[in-house]
Amino acid sequence: MHLDMDAFFVNVELLENPSLRGKPIIVAPTGPRSVVCSASYEARAHGVHSGMPLSCALSEVPHATILPLRADYRYYSRAVMGILRDLSPLVEQVSVDEAFVDLTGAYRHGQDPVQLAQRARERITRELSLPSSAGVAPNKLLAKMASTGSKPNGLWVVPPGRVQEFLDPRPVSALWGVGSKSTKLLASYGIQTITQLRSMSIDWLRDRFGTSHGEYLWAVARGIDDRPVLTERDEKSMGGEHTFSEDTAEAAVISGIVRELSLKLGRRLRESGRLAGRLSLKIRYTGFETHTRSVPLSSPLDSGMRIAELALEALRADGILTGAEAPRPIRLIGVRAEKLARAEDGVQQALFESIKYKPAGRGSRGRGSGGAGVASLGSSKSRSSKPAPEATEAVLVKADRWSEVEHVMDAIQRKYSAESIKPASGVALPDRRADDRLRGAERDSAEESAEESRDE
Known part of the structure; x- marks a missing residue:
């Protein structure tokens, strides 16, 4: 069986807004570059679909109601999957709102797969007040096609003898x-x-x-599909992207988003017990010109801070981030972890500790020519006996321990809150220029008062 929830985000939102039923509804985040996450069937009748830019969707259905993403979709997703697992232990969750269920065991014990599918749909309706569609067929390919054809709120059965029909x-x-x-x-x-x-x-x-x-x-074309239902999906990659509300060339803004994406990615890796074997960066400019950049790693990692550091080093090395302004305004940026490995399998550590160099008197670290995790030893001048004002000093950096730190941070955040502890880069600093202006105004006011007192 393949079960797919009907317009999942929309129908979950309608639980709080039942008066909107029967009207064209679009669920999407607010913003000039938002895309449609889900649309009601009334909106789909006008050509609106998931992934469409919200501005295009509104041009098709200007009277549609826009609802932001605010419900606890994961709660309802877990509840749906729980109902399916009551039918069979072999459930393969494909996304937040769809799954395959292997009913072979129930069938061998004399139960009717069609009745089981209908029973699951009725429970979802009764307990969660949500509609769903399902397909029952000999394999995953046919079951998926049947559930798609049964939408909305239907059930389609494809018996083995009627596959070609x-x-x-x-x-x-x-x-x-x-x-x-x-x-x-x-x-x-x-x-x-x-x-x-x-x-x-x-x-x-x-x-x-x-x-x-x-x-x-x-x-x-002959309905042949031998893929089994897999209760555990082995993710090949994971990551995130950010589309700026307006194309930006501000290096500080771009760097901040890279850090934010990297920290979220690191948290996802640790939660899933995975390590990244390679990073991939995605840059999109005006006109949807898109470039990707692979960042090899000397050893697998799950640290968001290290991911951010390596991603920013790669962007600087490629000239994408130079100084306070990027050479070209950026529309979208993404960070992805690839070649995932299980953390429980262990990590092959580097044989030698890394030696990194930073200019004396500066807080920034030099960037090596050997790629990620490798630093240049500097020029012969920087190793002379008479250091110049901009001399280079060697700093021995021990093996990376950010992963240990972030695992502890995860535990603290789980116990208290996500805001209880976070990297300093994620903390908004006060506007020192505003403080200086305020102190200057107070000083001017005090001087004026003193002058008035002297005059009196």
């Missing part, structure tokens, strides 16, 4: 894994339906789509 009239774009590029390429060969795709030989598909994808297309 279910598939053949559908467009190739309905198949899982057939995106817009494959759809266009198939259309160029006159293939628009699954029936037409099924008529192509496996050799023909291999020649035009490559061995792997060609064999995949041949299999899914």
Whole structure:
């Protein structure tokens, strides 16, 4: 079974705003560059869909009600998954609002999978007041397609003997894994339906789509899908992005967002027991020009502070952040951890401690030419017996212990609050210029009062 909640964010919000039922509703954060997170079916009828820029959605449905993201969606998600696990221990949660359930065991013990699916939907409606759709079929591919076709608030069953009857009239774009590029390429060969795709030989598909994808297309056109339901999903990567309300070139603003994204990423890594083996940075400029940059790591890490440090070093090395202003205004920036490893498997430490150098009298650390985690030993002049005013002094830095510090921070924040302890970079400093202006005004006022007293 594949179960998918209907317009999940919208219907959760409607629990607090039932008077809005039946009206076009869009759930999206506020801001000039917000995108649609969810839309009611009344709004979808006008072409609104998830991921669409909010400004475009409002041009299609100007009278739509905009609701911000404010409900506890995770609470309802956990409740839905709990109901599904009462049916079977084999539940694969795909996202916050959908999951696959393996009902083979229940079927072998004489239970009807269709009745089980309907029972789950009825419980979700009764206990959570939320609508859902489901598909029951011999495998994940067909169950997903069936649940999609049953929306909203429906149940579609595909028996093993009627698989081709279910598939053949559908467009190739309905198949899982057939995106817009494959759809266009198939259309160029006159293939628009699954029936037409099924008529192509496996050799023909291999020649035009490559061995792997060609064999995949041949299999899914026949409803073949051997993937099991996995109770634990092994994440390949995790990360976050930030879109600025206006394109900005302010290095301080960009750096602050990189630190914020990195700290959140580090917390996610530690919560999931993962270590990052590589970092990936994403930069988007005006006109949606997008660049990515891979940052290799000498050893896996889960420290948000180290991620921020290495990410900022890479941005400076690439000339993306130089001085107080970036060379080009940035629209979006993202930080992602890749090549994830389990923390319980241990970490291969570096053989030698790192030697890093910083200019004397300055708080900033020099950047090495050897990449992340490697520092330059400096020029011969910096090692002379007579140091110049800008001489370079060597500072031996012990093995990185930020991970230990942040694990302790996690424990403190869990016990008290997220605001109980955080890096100094996340604390807003007072406006010293405003304080100076205030003190100057007070001084001027005192001097004027003294002069008036002398005059009197």
